[in-house]
Amino acid sequence: MATAGIERMLVIVDAVVAGASSVDDVRAATELPNSTLYRLIGQLVDQNVLQRNRAGFLSMGMRVRSWSTAATLTPLVRTNYALLRQLRDRTGESVQLFRRVADHCLCSASVEPEHGLRDTVPVGTSLPLVDSAAGKVLLAWAVDQHRYADADVRELARVREQGHAVAARSDEPGVLAVAVPVSGPNGEVAAALCISGPTRRIRPQTAALCAVLDAAAARF
Incomplete structure (x- = not known):
């Protein structure tokens, strides 16, 4: 431009x-x-x-709000764009990194496949903690999860036990997301690494995607 x-x-x-x-x-x-x-x-x-x-x-917009928040925080996880692109190329799906901002999870990085059906999640997209896969991951390890009356405590316990969350996108019918936690330097959950795409493609390979995400999350 x-x-x-x-x-x-x-x-x-x-x-x-x-x-x-x-x-x-x-x-x-x-x-x-x-x-x-x-x-x-x-x-x-x-x-x-x-x-x-x-x-x-x-x-x-949420993109500017995320800039404002970022300016006041020391990032616990630095975005590894090369790794995100490797995940995209390996899976052929959209890959995002989310972090918690107040009562939402905010997309801080996003890479999309160049071809085929995509699930576009722009940087700055804000999703609810309770309903989204990334949000469930961030909330499952949060010390204040009791504040959320809509949160399913048993489901959050399963997320912690399994180490991942799977959820449909409430704002995008037919889209399913898989997310895993990304640990910060002190071992705390600082972000959520997520793959999303059409339900018909994601659901049959959920277990395989979780394994790929876990391996990637360990490299942040």
Whole structure:
């Protein structure tokens, strides 16, 4: 992207940070042409830099919120992108690394297969702790799991015993995810390594995927 395009995107983000919540507000703050404004806002929303609710109001997206959180935390697990790509190439499925942020698990890294049916999970995607495979892994070893009334204590105990979680994506029908814990330097569970894809492909090979994920998690 040309420098001018990046500068315009930054101007739009600055306007939203300053309180612009509608396209009209952003237009007034930036004086950008309508065609440019709609195109750039659409790209920013697609990349989770901005988010737009059903009424059309704009706010900061989860990707930016994850940057803000990361700036205040020392990462316990550094992302091994080469390893994530190896997992993707070996399995042919989408691979993600999640970490916990408050009451959600946040996708901090994601790699997608180049061909075939993909399960797109953009960086910055936020999933519930209770319902997602990555969330169940992060919650299973959490000291505050008792705070979550919707959590199935017996299921979390099984996750700890088995060392993995399998769950359908509540926001993506027909998608199944498998996740395992990634340990930090002190042995605590610091992240969840996840493979996701169409249920018809993932379910028959769940055990094999868990073994591949466990081996990869040990190399972080």
